[in-house]
Every structure is written in C-alpha cells, then in structure tokens.
Amino acid sequence: MTGGAAIQRMPTGISGFDDVAVGGLPVGRSTLVSGTTGSGKTLFAVEFLARGVMRYDEPGVFVAFDETPDDIRRNAAFLGFDIARWEADGKWMFVDAAADISEESLTVGTFDLGALMARIDRAVRQIGARRLCLDSLGAVFVRFRDRELIRHELLRLIHVLGSLDVTSVLTTERDEEYGNVSRHGVEEFVLDNVVIVRNILLNERRRRTIEVVKFRGGTHRTGEWLFTIDQTDGMVIIPLALLAPRERASQER
Amino acid sequence: MTGGAAIQRMPTGISGFDDVAVGGLPVGRSTLVSGTTGSGKTLFAVEFLARGVMRYDEPGVFVAFDETPDDIRRNAAFLGFDIARWEADGKWMFVDAAADISEESLTVGTFDLGALMARIDRAVRQIGARRLCLDSLGAVFVRFRDRELIRHELLRLIHVLGSLDVTSVLTTERDEEYGNVSRHGVEEFVLDNVVIVRNILLNERRRRTIEVVKFRGGTHRTGEWLFTIDQTDGMVIIPLALLAPRERASQER
Amino acid sequence: MTGGAAIQRMPTGISGFDDVAVGGLPVGRSTLVSGTTGSGKTLFAVEFLARGVMRYDEPGVFVAFDETPDDIRRNAAFLGFDIARWEADGKWMFVDAAADISEESLTVGTFDLGALMARIDRAVRQIGARRLCLDSLGAVFVRFRDRELIRHELLRLIHVLGSLDVTSVLTTERDEEYGNVSRHGVEEFVLDNVVIVRNILLNERRRRTIEVVKFRGGTHRTGEWLFTIDQTDGMVIIPLALLAPRERASQER
Amino acid sequence: MTGGAAIQRMPTGISGFDDVAVGGLPVGRSTLVSGTTGSGKTLFAVEFLARGVMRYDEPGVFVAFDETPDDIRRNAAFLGFDIARWEADGKWMFVDAAADISEESLTVGTFDLGALMARIDRAVRQIGARRLCLDSLGAVFVRFRDRELIRHELLRLIHVLGSLDVTSVLTTERDEEYGNVSRHGVEEFVLDNVVIVRNILLNERRRRTIEVVKFRGGTHRTGEWLFTIDQTDGMVIIPLALLAPRERASQER
Amino acid sequence: MTGGAAIQRMPTGISGFDDVAVGGLPVGRSTLVSGTTGSGKTLFAVEFLARGVMRYDEPGVFVAFDETPDDIRRNAAFLGFDIARWEADGKWMFVDAAADISEESLTVGTFDLGALMARIDRAVRQIGARRLCLDSLGAVFVRFRDRELIRHELLRLIHVLGSLDVTSVLTTERDEEYGNVSRHGVEEFVLDNVVIVRNILLNERRRRTIEVVKFRGGTHRTGEWLFTIDQTDGMVIIPLALLAPRERASQER
Amino acid sequence: MTGGAAIQRMPTGISGFDDVAVGGLPVGRSTLVSGTTGSGKTLFAVEFLARGVMRYDEPGVFVAFDETPDDIRRNAAFLGFDIARWEADGKWMFVDAAADISEESLTVGTFDLGALMARIDRAVRQIGARRLCLDSLGAVFVRFRDRELIRHELLRLIHVLGSLDVTSVLTTERDEEYGNVSRHGVEEFVLDNVVIVRNILLNERRRRTIEVVKFRGGTHRTGEWLFTIDQTDGMVIIPLALLAPRERASQER
Numbered sequence A, B, C, D, E, F: 001m002t003g004g005a006a007i008q009r010m011p012t013g014i015s016g017f018d019d020v021a022v023g024g025l026p027v028g029r030s031t032l033v034s035g036t037t038g039s040g041k042t043l044f045a046v047e048f049l050a051r052g053v054m055r056y057d058e059p060g061v062f063v064a065f066d067e068t069p070d071d072i073r074r075n076a077a078f079l080g081f082d083i084a085r086w087e088a089d090g091k092w093m094f095v096d097a098a099a100d101i102s103e104e105s106l107t108v109g110t111f112d113l114g115a116l117m118a119r120i121d122r123a124v125r126q127i128g129a130r131r132l133c134l135d136s137l138g139a140v141f142v143r144f145r146d147r148e149l150i151r152h153e154l155l156r157l158i159h160v161l162g163s164l165d166v167t168s169v170l171t172t173e174r175d176e177e178y179g180n181v182s183r184h185g186v187e188e189f190v191l192d193n194v195v196i197v198r199n200i201l202l203n204e205r206r207r208r209t210i211e212v213v214k215f216r217g218g219t220h221r222t223g224e225w226l227f228t229i230d231q232t233d234g235m236v237i238i239p240l241a242l243l244a245p246r247e248r249a250s251q252e253r
C-alpha cells in the first residue's frame, strides 16, 4: 500500500504549452494526443522529444507506426531538428514499428503487442530514455474490430509503459473536430491524460487550437488555446496576454 | 408485503450537491453518475467516499475497474485526501476489479459477475461500509455486445448491491454531452437514480455542470448546476445566490 | 357484425389530464405512454391506478417489470399513496413480472408471453380490476432483436388485454425528446392511443410536458401541455387559464 | 399497343382535397398515403370509402391489417359513419388481413401475398367495388428485411390491383415528418401517386398538413395544405381563400 | 491511339435546358439524371426522346423498368405526346425491362445484364436510334447489395451503351434533396455526366430546380435553375432574363 | 541513417496553386487530392502532368482507373491539351488500369496490386517519368470492405511509389463537402500530403475552392482558395490581390 504522493509534471518545452498544462505533462504517465489529419499530432510528439533533448538533455524514444524513421527525420529537418545527430549522440532512438505490424498484417485480429513491447523496453533502457512517443495508435487499432479488444490491449500497453519509468505521448486519430475524442471512443477512457489538437475550418479559413481535456489527479487550464506552426519555433501556443482585447475577453469569460 | 416507508437521503458532503439533491443520495439505493471523459465521474465517486469518512465517519468501499488503487490514491492526494491512512484505519477499502476482468478477458461475453460480487460483499462486511463506489461500468460492459445481456447483468448487480445495505454510486461513460444518458442506453432505465456531470465546450471555453435527472420516489432540484473543481474543496457546486444577477435570472426562470 | 358504438372515456383523475384528453383514456383499450428516463412514465401509471382507487373506487392491477413491487410501494409513499393498504383491501394487485423475464433470460428471443398473460388474467379477475398498468414494455422488448417479432408479440398482448375488459396503460422507453415515439418505432403504430411525456432540457433548465399524440376514433386537445410534479398532488397539468399571458398566447396560437 | 388516353380523376369527396388534387385521385391506379403515427392515414382511407358510398354511391373494400374491422367500425362511428349499415347494404366490405399475416407470422420472409390477393379479388367482385383501401403496408412489410423483396412484392401487389378496375389508396408508415417519404424508401418509387399527411410539432403546438407529392402523368397543386379534423366533417383541407392574409401570402408565394 | 476530338453536344429540345447545358448533352455518352420521387426524372427522359422525334427527327429507344410501356404512353398523353403513333412510325421503341428483372427476381445478386443488353442493342439497330433512355437504374440496383458489384455492372452497362453510338439518359433515385447524388454513391463517379432534378420543400411550398453537376471534358452553366412543369410545354427551365430582379441578382451573384 | 535534408517542392504549373502550396507539391512524395464528383480531381491530375510536359519538359505517367485513356484524351482536348501528340513524343504514357481491376473483379477482396505496380514501374522507366497520377483510388478500394486492408494495401502502394523517384498525385472520392477527407477515412492518415477540391452548393449557386490540408514536414498557405475552370487556362486559383476588398478581408482574417 503506497502513500499518495501527488503527480509531478514534466515540462514539454513546447512554447506556451506548459503554461496551459500548469507545468507540463504528468510524469511517469501516458498522455493521449488526439487530432484530425494534419492537426499537429506528430509535430507535438516530435517536439516533445526534441525539446527534451535540446533543453533538458533528456533522451527520448520515438516509436513510429505511420511514417518511417527516415520520413520523420526529413520532416523534422523543416523545423531545424537534426535528429540523425541526436541519434548518433545516443539522445534519440527510433523503434520502427511499421514492420511489426505489416509482417503479420493479414492475420487480422491476432496481432500481439508483446514483441513490440520488448523492443520498446530495450530501446528505453539502451539510451536511458525519459520521454517516449508512440505515433500513432490508429495504425495499431485499425486492425481490431471490437472495442473490448482495443480496451484490453490498450490497458496492457499502458501498463507496460507505466513500468518503464518514462513520460509518454501517444497519438490517435479522430475524424471530426467536435465529436468523439478518439475514433473508437475507447482510448480517452483508458488513458489518464488527454490533449486534443484541432484544425478548425470556419468560413473557409483554418484555426488551430490545443486543449487539455483531462489530467487525472491534476490541475490544468481549460478550454481551447490558439496556436500557430512556425518554421523557427514549431508549435507556438499564444499566451492570453498577446490576444487582441476582444479575443481575450472571450478567452477570459 | 412491506409498508411504504419513504426513501431517506444520505448527505454526500460534496459542496453544494446536497442542496441540489434536496438532502443527498437515496439511502440504500444505487445512483448512476454518467459523464464524458474527464467530466468528473471519478472525482464525484472518490469525494462521496472521502466526505463520508471525513464528515460522517462512514466507511466506504471503492471498486476500481479503470484505474488501479494506487493510481486513485495518488490522484486523490492532489485533493489532499490521504486514502492510504484511511485504509490503515479501516475506513476505506479497495476492491481491485481490473484483475477480475482481464484474467478472462478474451472469452468475451461469458464474464460472470459472481466472483466479483463475492469480493465486494466481503469488503463491505469487513469494514462495515455504508458507502460503495463502482468506477466504472464502462469497463465491465464494453465486453457485452447486446443490450439484453447488459440489462440482465446490471439488474443482478443492482439486486446484490441492494441487499448489502449500502448507498452506492456507479459511474458510466457517455460520448456526447447532450445525447443518450449512457453509452448503451440501458443503465439509466435500470437504475433508480441518475446524475449527469457535463463538461461543455462552448466557444472554445469549458463549462462544468451537474444535474440530477431522476430520483425515483423522491424530489430534487432540476436542471444543470454550475460547478468548479478546486484543489482545496474538490467539486464545488455554485449556489444560486452566488451567481451573477443575469446568470441567476436564467437559472430561476 | 357489431354496430359502431363510439368509444367511451375513463377519467384518469390525474390533475388536468382529463381536460387535455377530453374526458380521459379510451375505455377498454390500451394507451401507450412513452418517455425518456425520469420523464414520469411510472408516475403516470401509478397515479392512473391510485386515482382510480381513491376517486372512483376502481381496483387496479400493476404489472411490474423494471422495479420490484416493494420499490414501487416505497416510491409511491413519497406521494402519500399507501399501496400496501389498498392491496390488503383488494383494490390493488401487483404482478411481479421481473421474475418471468429473468428466469429464462439467457435464451434470448424465445421468451413467451403466455405464462405472464395467464397471471395477469388471474389477477384482473381476482380483484375485479377496471384498470391495468404494464411498466414497462422496454424490459420485455429489449430481448427481441427484430421489429417483426416485436410487432407480432405486441399485437398478441394487446389482443389479450382487449379481452380482459380493462382500460390499460403501457409504458415504453425512448432515447430522445423529439425523435421516434418509441425506441423500436413499432409500438406507436400498433397501439390505438399514444401519450408522450417529455422532460426537455433547454438552456440548462428542465421543462416537463405531456401530449396526446393520437386517440384512434376520438378527439383530444393537441400539442404539448406543461406539467409539474408535486409531492401533494402528483402530476399537475397546468390549465391554459393559469399560464402567463405571453405563454398562453403561444399555447393558443 | 394501346393509345394514350390521359388518366381520369375520381373525386374523393374529402372536403377540399379534390381542389388540391385537381379533380381527385387518378382513376384505376393506386395512391400511396404516407404519414407518421396519428397523422390521419386511416382517416383518409376510411373517408375515401365513406364519401364514395355517401356521395357517389360507389361501393368500397377495406383491407384491414392494423386494426380489426370492429375497431374500424367503432372508430368511424366517432365521425358518424355507420359502416355496419353499409356492410348490410352491400356497399362496404372488409377483408380482415390481420389473420393472413399472423397465422404464418413466424416464418418470416416467406409470406405470400397470393391468398390475400384472392380474397381481395373476391370481395371486389362481390360488391362491385369501385374503391379499395389497404391500411397499412407497414404491417405487411415489417416482415421483409430487404428492399429488393419489398419492391418485388409491392410491384406484384400493384399489378394485381391494377387489374381489378378499382381506384386504390394504400397507406404506409414513416418515422419523421421531413425525411424519407416511406420507411423503406421503396414504396414511393414503385407507386404512381404519392400523398403525404403530416402532423408537425412546432413550438409545442401541432399543425396538420396534406400534400400531393406526385401524380404520374397528371397535374395537381403543390406544397403542403393545412387541414383540421372535425367530428362533423372529418378531414377538412382549408381553402386558400380562408387563410389569413399573411398566411395566404406565404401560401401563394 | 486516337486523337482527342472534343465532345460534341446534342440539343435535348427541352425548353431552356440546352442553354444551361451550353448546347445539350454530350454526344455518344451517357448522362445520369438523379432525383427524388416525383422530381421529374421520367419527364426529362420522356421529353428527351419526344423532342428528339418532334424537332430533330431522331428515333429513340426507351428502356422501361419501373413503369410499363403502357403506363408511360398514358402518362405522356398528358403532355400531348402520342407515343403510340411514333412507335407505329418507327420513331420510338420500348424495351420492357420489368420482365427481365422480375422473372429471375428472387435469385438476388445473380442478375445478369447480358440478355437485356442484347435486347437494347437490337432495338437501337432496328429503328436506327440516336437517343436512348433507361428509367430507372434504381430498379436494377435495388438487388445488388454491395457497391463493388454495382460499380462493376454499371461500368459494363456504360461500356456497352458507349458502343451503340447513341446519346443516353440514365435516371437514378435519391432520398434527399441535398445529400449524396445517388442512393449508392456509386453511379455519379462512374458516369461522365450528371444532372440533378430537385423538388425542394421550403416553408410548406415546393420549388423545382435542375442542375448540371458535371460534364467531363466540357463546359456548362453551374448552379440550380428553376423550372416548372407545364401541360403544354412540359419541363420549362426559366431563363435568367425572366426572373424578377431580386431573384436574378441572387442567380447572378 | 540518412541525414534530414528538407523536402523540396515541384511546381505544378497550375495557375495560382503553387503560391498556395508555397512552391508546389513535395518532391518524391505522394499527394492525395480528394473531392466530390465533378469537383476537379481529374482536372488537377491531368493538368499536373500536362503543365509538367508543357512548362518543365517533365514526362508523366497517368494510371487510369475510372475513365479509359481515350476518354481522357478527348476530355483533355477541351482544354487544348493534345495528349496523343505527347504520347507520340514519349512525354506522356497511360497505364490503363481498368482492365487490371475488372478481369478479376468478382473475386472481391483478393485483388493484388502487384501486377499493376509492375506495369507502373515499367511505364515510369520507359519514358523517364518525373510525375505520376493515379485517378482514382476509389475504383481500387471500392472492393475492399475493411479499413485495415485498405490501409495495408495503400501503405504498400505508397511505398512502391516512393521508390520510383516520381512526384505523385492520387485522387480519391468523398461524398460530402465538409465531412471526412476521404470516403473510408483511411487515405488521409496514410498519405503525407492532402489537398481537397470542393464544389460547394450554397443558395442554389456553386463555388469551387481548393485547400492544402497538410504537407508533412512543410509549410503552405491554409484555408480554402477560390478557383474557376477556364477553357483556356484550366484551373485558375484566384490570387488574394484579385479578390474584391470585402471578400479579401474575409480571406485575410
């Protein structure tokens, strides 16, 4: 019976986000980042690891399902991140999970996360990772037909991650900006923490926002926060003070 | 043939809720607390037990499906609740139900609540519990495909709980703020009492409300009531008198 | 070939309802009362029988599916109804139908209403019942997967009830305030008479209304009528004359 | 190869409808009357036959699926129609089709319209019927799972009716006032003529309208027309001249 | 390898349509005409052939699925078209396809378009047809359960029609005025050209419009155009110049 | 481990698009172009290849699923493109994929992209293609019932295309202007880049827009941009400077 030491926070280093999150992501736990296509899920995941390396000297493991490690390296170059160098320095390690899935991909429904878990475990130990990203669960769960199985496998996954002593970001897909948190309506109930990134189309214009929906056992600022994507600074959540008065009024209300 | 003594109320001790509920939850019966992810279901359940221990010296049993007892202890620490101490004092007992489910988890549809019921029964007797929480039904029913089975098993569960002489809170999941009360549209018809917690997104801001939808055989205040989550006081339902005049007018209408 | 004597009405004794219904419920026929959870279906059914006993000295049979007779006795005590005494006086009789269902509950789809019908028939004769309530069909039909079967069984049920020379109220569940009349979209087409009770959530406030949707072969007032639930008088439909002028204008339009 | 003599109209005798229909229903063909529960489908069907007897001395056959002949006699008594007398005079004949369906009701999907067709044919010849009603198709088609089968059987039915030299009204059910014309979305494409009766709930008030949606090969007035149900005159479609100026403007627009 | 001679247009002769279509329908290709029930699909198809005979002396073949040739003759008589005479003159030929379907109608899913194709081919050659109508695809595809099969059969059909050197109109059904173009969401992607006829219900009034949605490899006027149905002139698309100024402004915008 | 050289852009040559795309399409990668029927998917694909030939002397391969090469040649003639000449000059090559699909079309679900991939590979090498179009995926995936399979096959396809050293455009179908990006909700998550073409019906008028939804690892202008289709210039995206002041304000906001 362990006493209840309150959950600590790990600053992400993403500009403005740690204010919204009142310190950062819950340490040692997993946070779900859910969004539509192009909403910035991978960007959040990559920056979480990159800022960890750059600002806090914390090594990170990136488990890639959708894109190959090489794709991610090249996409990150756009933001000035030299992942290959970090890999050489033992600060970043990829687990290429696409292979794990596709090999047995036609025996739908029998996929076992065991082998993958072992590889993740090895990578985390090898570089002493403090941060972990899994991008994205959608690729894993597209093959499970029923919610029970998804819930079950996800619980196992979270359980294993919990034992690795890392702070994790797991991304997942959604189809609409204001419907279910995740496609299957399962992930958000299983995970302790949920963040949503949105890319809203209104009057033919796009507007990006980020929101902490829940941090179990913790506080955070609520509602949606505007952000932009910047080639120099990556994701930039706009602080309340910078919003135009009228806009700010609506944010403070 | 028993005469009809009207249903008593048990004060929850949650700030402001007992006014809305005109006294508290119906004694000896089960109340469903339904909400979207992060709406405050677990908070309501935990506080119901914690306030019982702190204010009324009533022991409570917490049946945990989604989170481990350790997670709940740590999350509760955020609100200043020292559950571990209460456990040591015989005022709080966990039933870790995650195990019950996952052991046989792949024989979907054949899950039997019997063993779990026996463990709950034992825990209630052991500490002389007056309050009981089950968090959440979603984890149990995700494995039942058809509404008939859910209705049947839920009736059994309610029946057993009814015989334990405790006042219970059962939480359940919903996907949208203003659709069905519960995901399967079954729980709300089986249970005698229904409370909904909402976390409404409007104009990019969040607004939390709580509502007593029904108390069979009893009175209660109707409509949604604003609440905040406070690190010192937990859930705080805002009394009508504290609302700004314009807001109040709309509440009194 | 029987001549066509027009359908008589039986006053329910529910405050204000008999004005809306232009006399009461069609004598010797069944009326469907459909509503969301907590909308007042059971209240309507219980009051229909209770007012029958209290005002017209007409005995009634209550067939209980969802709640046990004891639950209903206790809930009714809240309104000051002493059902146990009426039972002793031979004015009220329960048929506890929960048992009928659950015994064979896992052989889904093969449920036979025959045994239940026989018990109802016996109860009606035993006390010379003039009024009958079945609360609720939802519990019965949750086990039928297809609309054809529901229609068929419901026709049989209505047919048997028609031969008992009682005036019946059958309750059924719906999920939304303004969609289908009943969950399966079958009951309302089979039954001669349909009443809807609503509990509408608008701007965080609740508003209760009752509406006669159809009385085959008869007249009635149309549209929704406001009502309140009162610990002294039960369901109180508000007469047009008592509505504020502006509200009344809208009701008269 | 027959020349194309244009389709004649048969006046229904329903107050105001023949103006909207520019003469009445297409002679020798079938017209679908679709509506939600209580919208007035059976009323239209009964009046079509009753006015035929009363005003034009044309005998009619009523094929009853949902209600028993006796129910219809009693319901019609409310409007002052003495169907039993007309039956005695050989002006009205019932075909009680409920039996045809229920006898074999559990061999879903194998129902054969053949026997029923023969009975209808016999009834039509026996009284020299000029008008025919089938109320309602819903009862027949609830048992067919797939649209192809419904289309096929309906085509057969229409074909047989076409050979009987009667003008027919077939009623069918719909679930919403402004969605599909019929529940299965099949009937309206197969039948030559479609009329919709609506019972619209707006601001807690009801408003009844009737609309001719299509008359293949013929003209008619378009849009919805208000009607009331009157104990003396039955269905009364309100002529444009009687509408208040503002209302009329909207109807003429 | 054939050079790319641009697609020619065939004037339909339907009043006002050829202006919207900038010349008429694409010669030698098939155009889908999609609409709800009673929207004017058959009218468009019949007029396309009738105007061809009357104004351009071009023979046409009408493949009838929903209505019998005799029904179509009679319905067309309403517009003053004497189809029987044109048949006698070798200018019009019916292919009665109802038979093809119904004969084997219960072996759902195995229907083969081959025999029908042969009959169409023969009819086209026999009268040297330049125009062809198929009314409607709905009757054919109601029997195919899956989109793949519909796509496949439709491709075959279009391919055969393409080899016949005729300009074709194929009608298809839709359930709502502003949803998918066709019921299965397949036809519009397979066909080169799509026209929609609408019969919109707004404020209890009907409004008919026609729209060219696409002409692959060609130009056309966009948006919806008002039309009326006239006993003398049939379908009359209203030219921009005749619209009231305010209405015109909205059309020109 | 390759270093992260940022992704280059290939100008499409489509008027105005390369401004929106900040240079053009990502070189060596695949871009999904999704749209409703007639929205301009094929036009975009054809122009991408045609402008490549005309302005940059880059050969292109067009893989045709929906339309035959001959249809595309003729449709392109409308825009003044002489594809046959380019084919003769070795600048354009068709892969007629319709055949690949239809041959084995009835063995649904077992379709293998292998043979097709080989043909594409051969064509690309033969003319030294720099650009590739696949029009459309809808024809391929209509035969796959489950999202897992679609995801899997699509990943394989993208992988093969990635190895060909071409810049690709893949079109896909959608049913509504503002719902899912693609019909199956799979393609947009697998592909690196997504463009949507819309043909919006508003107040009976059509409005065409194009939007870059995402370019992984790259920048682009966001939101919808108006375009017209012009017989001389093809697709013409309207630059901000040309919009009327009021319209521009709304675009700049």
Ligand SMILES: Nc1ncnc2c1ncn2[C@@H]1O[C@H](COP(=O)(O)OP(=O)(O)OP(=O)(O)O)[C@@H](O)[C@H]1O
Pocket: A188, A189, A191, A192, A213, A214, A215, A216, A217, A218, A219, A220, A221, A222, B035, B036, B037, B038, B039, B040, B041, B042, B043, B044, B066, B229, B230, B231
């Ligand atoms: N001080 C605070 N300010 C704002 N929000 C807070 C504060 N404290 C807690 N919260 C939020 O309240 C939530 C409490 O939710 P709780 O865990 O009770 O939700 P739940 O309905 O049980 O959700 P789940 O579906 O995750 O089980 C936390 O997740 C957190 O997001």
Ligand SMILES: Nc1ncnc2c1ncn2[C@@H]1O[C@H](COP(=O)(O)OP(=O)(O)OP(=O)(O)O)[C@@H](O)[C@H]1O
Pocket: B188, B189, B191, B213, B214, B215, B216, B217, B218, B219, B220, B221, B222, C035, C036, C037, C038, C039, C040, C041, C042, C043, C044, C066, C229, C230, C231
């Ligand atoms: N005095 C009162 N003031 C406000 N609400 C009341 C009062 N008395 C009873 N109620 C509410 O009215 C409800 C009566 O509902 P009843 O049990 O008849 O609903 P029901 O439609 O049968 O619902 P269920 O789906 O639970 O069977 C009670 O649950 C309670 O919420």
Ligand SMILES: Nc1ncnc2c1ncn2[C@@H]1O[C@H](COP(=O)(O)OP(=O)(O)OP(=O)(O)O)[C@@H](O)[C@H]1O
Pocket: C188, C189, C191, C213, C214, C215, C216, C217, C218, C219, C220, C221, C222, D035, D036, D037, D038, D039, D040, D041, D042, D043, D044, D066, D229, D230, D231
């Ligand atoms: N005088 C009246 N005033 C108001 N409503 C009336 C009056 N007379 C009859 N009605 C209503 O009109 C309805 C007539 O409906 P009818 O039985 O024709 O409907 P239906 O469309 O056949 O419905 P069902 O789905 O039940 O078969 C009656 O049920 C009643 O509700």
Ligand SMILES: Nc1ncnc2c1ncn2[C@@H]1O[C@H](COP(=O)(O)OP(=O)(O)OP(=O)(O)O)[C@@H](O)[C@H]1O
Pocket: D188, D189, D191, D213, D214, D215, D216, D217, D218, D219, D220, D222, E035, E036, E037, E038, E039, E040, E041, E042, E043, E044, E066, E229, E230, E231
């Ligand atoms: N003069 C007129 N005024 C108004 N409406 C008319 C007139 N003449 C015909 N109509 C309407 O136009 C319709 C013509 O529809 P048509 O038969 O072409 O429709 P459709 O789209 O083929 O429908 P279906 O789904 O029944 O095949 C007729 O049913 C009739 O309702």
Ligand SMILES: Nc1ncnc2c1ncn2[C@@H]1O[C@H](COP(=O)(O)OP(=O)(O)OP(=O)(O)O)[C@@H](O)[C@H]1O
Pocket: E188, E189, E191, E213, E214, E215, E216, E217, E218, E219, E220, E221, E222, F035, F036, F037, F038, F039, F040, F041, F042, F043, F044, F066, F229, F230, F231
């Ligand atoms: N000058 C023009 N004016 C207006 N519209 C035009 C003009 N030229 C072409 N169009 C329209 O643009 C469409 C081009 O669509 P395209 O074939 O590229 O669409 P698509 O999205 O590929 O559709 P599909 O689903 O049929 O494959 C043509 O069908 C035509 O309707």
Ligand SMILES: Nc1ncnc2c1ncn2[C@@H]1O[C@H](COP(=O)(O)OP(=O)(O)OP(=O)(O)O)[C@@H](O)[C@H]1O
Pocket: A035, A036, A037, A038, A039, A040, A041, A042, A043, A044, A066, A229, A230, A231, F188, F189, F191, F192, F213, F214, F215, F216, F217, F218, F219, F220, F221, F222
């Ligand atoms: N400077 C910029 N300006 C505008 N948008 C940008 C800029 N830089 C990147 N973007 C957009 O942001 C997106 C980043 O999305 P990211 O890849 O993180 O999304 P995602 O949610 O992971 O999507 P997916 O579903 O594709 O995995 C890019 O695709 C691009 O469209």
Ligand SMILES: [Mg+2]
Pocket: A041, A042, A043, A066, A135
């Ligand atoms: Mg991503």
Ligand SMILES: [Mg+2]
Pocket: B041, B042, B043, B066, B135
């Ligand atoms: Mg919880």
Ligand SMILES: [Mg+2]
Pocket: C041, C042, C043, C066, C135
């Ligand atoms: Mg009830």
Ligand SMILES: [Mg+2]
Pocket: D041, D042, D043, D066, D135
């Ligand atoms: Mg009826």
Ligand SMILES: [Mg+2]
Pocket: E041, E042, E043, E066, E135
């Ligand atoms: Mg037609």
Ligand SMILES: [Mg+2]
Pocket: F041, F042, F043, F066, F135
């Ligand atoms: Mg195309």
